[in-house]
Amino acid sequence: RERERVREFELERERVSEREERERAATQAHRIMASCRKSRRDMVPSSVEAQALWERLDEDQRASLVLQINPWLGRRPLLCASDSAEELARKTEHIAHHYTDDFCWSTSFDPDFVARLLSLGFLTITTRCYDLDGSMSRIILLPKLHQNRCLMQLDDLRISRKTRKRAKHFVFTLDTSLQQVIDKCIKQHGENWLYPPMVEALTALFKRRGAAVRIHSVELWNNDTLVAGEIGYSMGGCYTSMTGFSEMDCSGTVQLCALGVLLRRCGFTLWDLGMAMEYKIVLGAKAVPRLEFLAALDAARGVSCELTLPGKTCASDVLGTAVQHDADGGSPTAQPAATLPDPTSKRQQKRRLKAEAKARAKARAAAAAESGDTQANAAPDTQATAPAEPSAQDVTAHTGTPDQPS
Numbered sequence: 001r002e003r004e005r006v007r008e009f010e011l012e013r014e015r016v017s018e019r020e021e022r023e024r025a026a027t028q029a030h031r032i033m034a035s036c037r038k039s040r041r042d043m044v045p046s047s048v049e050a051q052a053l054w055e056r057l058d059e060d061q062r063a064s065l066v067l068q069i070n071p072w073l074g075r076r077p078l079l080c081a082s083d084s085a086e087e088l089a090r091k092t093e094h095i096a097h098h099y100t101d102d103f104c105w106s107t108s109f110d111p112d113f114v115a116r117l118l119s120l121g122f123l124t125i126t127t128r129c130y131d132l133d134g135s136m137s138r139i140i141l142l143p144k145l146h147q148n149r150c151l152m153q154l155d156d157l158r159i160s161r162k163t164r165k166r167a168k169h170f171v172f173t174l175d176t177s178l179q180q181v182i183d184k185c186i187k188q189h190g191e192n193w194l195y196p197p198m199v200e201a202l203t204a205l206f207k208r209r210g211a212a213v214r215i216h217s218v219e220l221w222n223n224d225t226l227v228a229g230e231i232g233y234s235m236g237g238c239y240t241s242m243t244g245f246s247e248m249d250c251s252g253t254v255q256l257c258a259l260g261v262l263l264r265r266c267g268f269t270l271w272d273l274g275m276a277m278e279y280k281i282v283l284g285a286k287a288v289p290r291l292e293f294l295a296a297l298d299a300a301r302g303v304s305c306e307l308t309l310p311g312k313t314c315a316s317d318v319l320g321t322a323v324q325h326d327a328d329g330g331s332p333t334a335q336p337a338a339t340l341p342d343p344t345s346k347r348q349q350k351r352r353l354k355a356e357a358k359a360r361a362k363a364r365a366a367a368a369a370e371s372g373d374t375q376a377n378a379a380p381d382t383q384a385t386a387p388a389e390p391s392a393q394d395v396t397a398h399t400g401t402p403d404q405p406s
Contacts, residue, residue: 054138062107066140070129073105079143081108085116092120095145096290106141109197111204115213117143119235121297123242123274124201125193139195149293150276152285154264159257159319166250167315168349170228171221172258174309178206178217181229181245188245202231212236216307220255220315222248228255237303238296239263240272256283258318267305270296314349320356 054062059080067074077095079088095104103125106113114124122143129140182202186194206215213235220228228251230244246252260283263271273280276287288296 059108062138066107066129066138073129073140076101077104079104079106079117081106081110081113088116089120092122092145096294099145100147102144102146104143104145106143107138109141109201111201111208114141114201115205115211118213118233118240119301121145121149121294123240124198126195126198127193128195139197141198142193145290146275146293147290148276148287149290150273150280150285150287151293151296152260152271152273152280152283154260154268154271156284157257157260157264158282158284159261160253163250163253163257164316164319167254167258167319169222170251170254170315171312172255172262172309172315172318173219173221173312174262174307175206175217177219177226177229178203178215178231180226181217181219181231184226184229184245184247185231185243188247189243192243194243205233214307218244218255218259220251220258221312222251227251230255230259234268234307236301237267237269237305238272238300239268239270239307241274253279253283254315254319258315261318262309263307266307267303268300268307269303270300272297316349 057065059082063078063080077091077099079091083091104122117124122145125142125144126139127142129138182194182199186192202215205211205213206217208214213233215231215233216239218230218232219226227248228244228246230241232239232241234240244252244255246255260271271285272293273285276285281287
C-alpha cells in the first residue's frame with residue numbers, strides 16, 4: 001500500500017508539473033505573439049519562436065489563448081477536432097435548431113476535421129484575429145452554416161442562348177490546376193479566407209481521390225489561358241461550390257453552366273451554391289432555410305456518383321449534352337463522363353454544328369409531315385366514301401334491276 005501511495009503521489013506530481021509547463025508555455029506564447037506588433041496591412045507571419053510555441057499547445061490551450069485576445073468569440077460555438085463524430089453531429093443539430101448566427105469557430109485545420117465539417121454542411125471560412133490595439137494574432141477557422149442556403153435542383157438549370165453561343169470559344173477541364181485556380185481566386189478577391197492553413201488542408205484533401213469528401217477544381221480555358229474556375233467539393237450526390245473567379249465576359253456563366261450539365265450527367269441530384277446571390281437565382285437556384293438544406297443534404301448523402309471528366313472538352317460540347325438530356329425527357333440518368341465528345345478543331349466543330357442543324361431540320365420536317373398526315377386522315381375522302389361500281393357478276397347475282405351507281 002505504501003508503494004501504491006508513493007506511485008500515486010509521483011503520478012500526481014507529474015501531472016501538476018506537466019500542467020504548469022503548459023501554462024507557462026501558453027503565457028510565454030502569448031507574450032511573444034503580443035510583442036510581434038504588425039499592421040493590419042502588413043500581414044506577415046509571426047516569429048518562428050511564437051510559431052513553435054503555438055504548435056506545442058493543445059487545442060484547448062490554443063482556444064484559451066485566442067479567447068484572451070478576442071473575447072467576442074466566446075459568444076459563438078466552439079468546434080473541436082477532438083470531438084467524436086457523434087458529438088460533432090449532435091452539436092451541428094443543436095446549432096441548426098437553436099443558433100441564430102451563421103458562424104462557429106475552431107483553432108484546428110486538420111484535414112480530417114475539415115472534411116468532417118464539410119460533410120455536415122459547414123463552409124470552412126477562415127479569418128485573422130487581432131487584439132484591441134490592432135496587433136496580429138492567429139488565423140482561426142470559422143465554419144459557417146448559413147441560415148439560408150442557395151440550392152439548385154439540377155433539372156432547374158437555365159442556360160441562355162447567349163451562353164451556348166459563347167461556349168464554343170472555351171475549353172472545359174476538371175481537377176487539372178488546383179493551385180492555379182487558388183492563385184486566381186486570391187488575385188481577384190484578395191486572400192480573403194484562403195489563408196495558408198486552409199490552402200494546405202484543401203490541398204491535402206484534394207490528393208485523397210477515393211475519400212467520401214473530394215475536393216475539385218473546375219477550370220475554363222481560352223487559348224491555353226485560365227479565364228474562369230472554382231473550388232468545390234463533392235459528397236454523395238451533392239456538389240458544393242466554395243469560391244471561384246472569372247476574367248472574361250461570360251466566362252463565369254459558361255463555367256457554371258458547363259459544370260451544372262456535367263453534374264447532371266454524372267448523376268448528382270443537388271448543387272449547393274452557398275450564399276444566395278442574384279446571378280445564382282438567374283441560373284435557377286433558390287434560397288432555402290437551414291433545416292431544409294440539411295434535410296436535402298442528408299437525402300443526397302446516400303446517392304452514389306462520381307464527378308469525372310477525362311481530358312479537355314470543348315465547353316459547347318458539354319452544354320450540347322443538355323439538349324440531348326432535355327430531348328430524352330429530362331430524366332437525370334447517370335452516364336459516365338467518357339461519353340462526352342473529345343475536343344476537335346474549329347473546322348470539325350463547324351461541320352458538327354452544320355450536321356446537328358441539318359438533323360434538327362429533318363426532325364422538324366418529319367414532325368410537320370406527321371402532323372399533316374394526321375390532318376389529312378381526319379378530312380373526309382370522297383373517293384373512299386363513294387360506292388364502287390358493281391361488276392357484271394354482281395349484276396347477274398341480283399334477281400331485279402341493279403341500282404345505278406351515283
